[in-house]
Amino acid sequence: MAAFEVPGRIEGGLRVVPHPAVMLVLLVGTGRAGVDDGAGRRLRRSLVAGPGFGSGGAVRAWGEDVTCLQVRLSPVAARAVLGASPADLAGGMVALDDLWGRDAARIGAQLAETPTWEGRFALAEALVARRVRAARAAVDPEVAWAWERIAGSRGLVRVEQVAADVGWSRRRLWSRFQAQLGLPPKRAATLVRFDHAVHRLAAGDGTARVAADGGYFDQSHLHRDVMAFAGVTPATVAGEPFLTIDDVAWPASGRLHTGPAAPRRN
Known part of the structure; x- marks a missing residue:
């Protein structure tokens, strides 16, 4: 897990570099944020993107005064957490409320009402654990x-x-x-x-x-x-800001917080 606070505007949009995980992005607060998929589609809501999202280099994240929490899920675990198979994402993105309905807005409100990032990480971790426990479908x-x-x-x-x-x-x-x-x-x-x-x-x-x-x-x-x-x-x-979220900060003018349960990279 990682959380981002980016004051001001993300000029020109931030290139999304593909990653071998399912990406869950939870928007927090009232800042403007969105993702353009490079094919004319733009989402301004919390979203989920499949493994390899951003391939080709055309996907851009943009916004102003952005605050969000990102959870990277192994494709093996994603089905249990999301209630949908990564195959349904087809390497693209979907709005979280298309998968979770009203729960997406409720979770966003809970994150916004939680005053600390430690509390938000705990909330997100509990959410993931609860959905895994309740899940029936699993991969072979x-x-x-x-x-x-x-x-x-x-x-x-x-x-x-x-x-x-x-x-x-x-x-x-x-x-x-x-x-x-x-x-x-x-x-x-x-x-x-x-x-x-x-x-x-x-x-x-x-x-x-x-x-x-x-x-x-x-x-x-x-x-x-x-x-x-x-x-x-x-x-x-090598200079793409999106790659620095694991170990440094994203982008250089913003602030990053890593979750206490974040897995170590291979």
Whole structure:
């Protein structure tokens, strides 16, 4: 979990860099905020976005005096929390009230009435836990294991090996994985690998070293992947403010708070 306070206006919009998680954004307070999906759709409400949201580099977040809380959910857990499969998001975004109805507005009001970020984190954590306990639907254990294997390897494991390890055919793993998590396993591995690579670039590591350590054939291969996912070159993506939310702040003029239960990155 992370919370953002951005005084003033986000000039030009902030590029949303794809991430291998389902993103739940809860708006707090009366500031103006929204997300443009690059295809003519704009949401000004709390929203949910699927894994890889922002691919191509055209998605922008914008607003003025923005206060929001972001929860990143593993695709494996997202179905239980949201009451909908990540596959229903198809890599795009939906308004939270389309999924939760009046509960979305009620939760937003509770967050606004809570005076501290510690209290808001606790409220969000309790919300997630409550929805998980009440959920009936779950992904296949083989799919969950496959996701953890891909994420744990930083996207470097071969899909054929994952299928063999769970005792499924490649076709069966591909079908179940995409139906339940919203993207095929090879795409998931590519996205996880990209995410690790661009965070290393943002941390200041050189392109050649990132390409070699990240399983890319060469720097040109890394360049193509970064362009496909982020719409910019590796040199440019290294300075994207959206990538700093895990460890530093977003954006530089704003303030970030990380939740006490935030998982450690792989």
